[in-house]
Amino acid sequence: MSTTLGDDWEMVIGLEVHCELLTATKLFCGCRNAFGDEPNTNVCPVCLGLPGSLPVLNTGAVERAMAIGTALGCEIRPSSFHRKNYFYPDQPKDYQISQYDEPINTGGRLELPDGSVVGITRAHLEEDTGKTLHVGEGGRIHAADHSLVDYNRAGVPLVEIVSEPEIRTAAQARAYVAELRAVLVATGASDGRMEEGSMRVDANVSVRPAGNEVMGTRCEIKNLNSLRSLTRAIEYEADRQVALLDAGGTIDQETRHWDEEAGRTSTMRSKEEANDYRYFPEPDLVPLAPGAEWIERVAAGIGPLPAERRLALAALFDGGPTPAQRDQILAVVDLGLDPLLRSATDAGVPATLALARTANEVATDTDAALRLERTSFATLLGLEANGTLSATQTKAVLAVLLERGGGDPGGIAAELGFESLSSGSLAATVADIVAAHPDEWARFVEGDKKMTGFFVGAVMKATGGNANGKAVTAELARLAAP
Amino acid sequence: MTVENGPAGAHPSTAALSRADVVHVARLARLDLSEDELELFTGQLASVLDYAADVAALDLTGVRPTAHPLPVVNVLRDDVVAPSLERDIVLAMAPSVEDDRFSVPRIVGEEP
DSSP states (O other): OOTTTOSSEEEEEEEEEEEEOOOSBOSSSOSBOOSSOOTTOSOOTTTTTOTTOOOOEEHHHHHHHHHHHHHTTOEEOOBOOEEEEOOOTTSTTSEEEEOOSSOSEEEEEEEOTTSOEEEEEEEEEEEOOOEEEEESGGGOGGGOSEEEEETTSTTOEEEEEEEOSOBOSHHHHHHHHHHHHHHHHHTTSOOOOGGGTSEEEEEEEEEEETTOOSOOOOEEEEEEOSHHHHHHHHHHHHHHHHHHHHTTOOOOOEEEEEETTTTEEEEEEESTTOOOOOOEEOTTSOOBOOOHHHHHHHHHTOOOOHHHHHHHHHTTSTTOOOHHHHHHHHHHHHTTOHHHHHHHHHTTOOHHHHHHIIIIIGGGSHHHHHHSOHHHHHHHHHHHHTTSSOHHHHHHHHHHHHHHTOOOHHHHHHHTTOGGGOHHHHHHHHHHHHHHOHHHHHHHHTTOTHHHHHHHHHHHHHTTTOSOHHHHHHHHHHHHOO | OOOOOSOTTOOOOGGGOOHHHHHHHHHHTTOOOOHHHHHHHHHHHHHHHHHHHHHHTSOOTTOOOOSOSSSOOOOEEOSOOOOOOOHHHHHHTSSOEETTEEEEEOOOSOOO
């Protein structure tokens, strides 16, 4: 139930998510598909719509679209391309090439972490538009006197994923986009970076009296570029519609713009002004008809999806994770940090500790976390698990590891003045003893359990019994790891 | 009559092509037509649609819609970067440029 609507009204929400594909080149030409390059440096006769140029479809984009369809349980079908005509300078051709009545993917579903299921109507290929910059009066188009256009993004491949109008709350809409994002990243189709515009959401929102089957008149809110905007815009829009209806008014079907600063939606285009796109078949492109073998090959290349990865993490907890741990698992998988967590548990670190450190400390800087050397992280948590480092010390070392992208946790602990532990000197002592006993070491590496006792004993002797046995074992395992 | 927004196959009935339809289509294409031109083009467009009506009059039962005249599918290229144009050459073609971008008049309400 919505936090804002009360029990008398129900929201009906359908989402259109535009996802830029992680290809090397654009959809119909060999220009680079890259974010943040100098304006108008990735353009050619095809994406500038120069006379005589011809589009040729990118295999990489088609395969990513098929991967998305597969992950969403869609039927992958023969498809074709249309021209969508409109008068706006973000496409130099004055039309966008899109899929219209024959999309590549139809009829899928996405199951959300709470168990609810949202139907997917279609997921089709199309090209992105250029970036317009409105000059004058704070960048607002109505006050601008002219616009500047960068066509680097024009022609970048997109998949537009259209949901059924089956979403009922702003929170569910948020969960849908978060889960979809994790799925898109898992398939390798997208980097999922909403802040860079890699994923952009349009929301169709209507309200109806609770229990009513008939749909209300909907409004489409354009270009919601963060989960926060999505949630706020839907709640604002539903409240606006309910207030209008409660006051005896009616809803006009229209396209609305979300103003993040003001926190409200406003009319962008009424139904009367609705675009007349005059779709017609793109004569320069032949149909696309992937065969079963190609579809299977793409499907085989898709890694485990988020739902499966969450189950795998949950299975690490005896008696199952607590509700708080479930939320942490959700966040860790959303951020793609589960391989890091698994590197620690695979090295023997208890799941509770590995999850806590990953969700609380590591997740604060996702970019750094994804660069972090997994062995460094696993070794560090090993030192915390065996009591060599306290929780506070571990967090301090982890902060340095994240900053540097990796390193020797024991050495960093020593740098930070955690001298009593002498992890650095322990590592050096172990290394010396290993070097002095090559034959025993070879047997240890081959898995001879008796050699563990030999080396721990030798280190104890060398350190006068001051070494931590677990720390020595962990260090030996680290040295022996391939 | 409304101009059909659909794909091939949903063509409008020619008998009903009105001057208002031509005004609408001209506006979409940003053509500023005089009264005389509207008259002229209404007649010309009607004759084009009459021609299409000849095809529509055929019995096409069992004939599948044609997506493309060539019996070819899956014309693809590898996802490999090819050189783009030099920016100086590109921007030199534009009537107006600012900050390495194309400068265009403000256009309201038409973004897709």
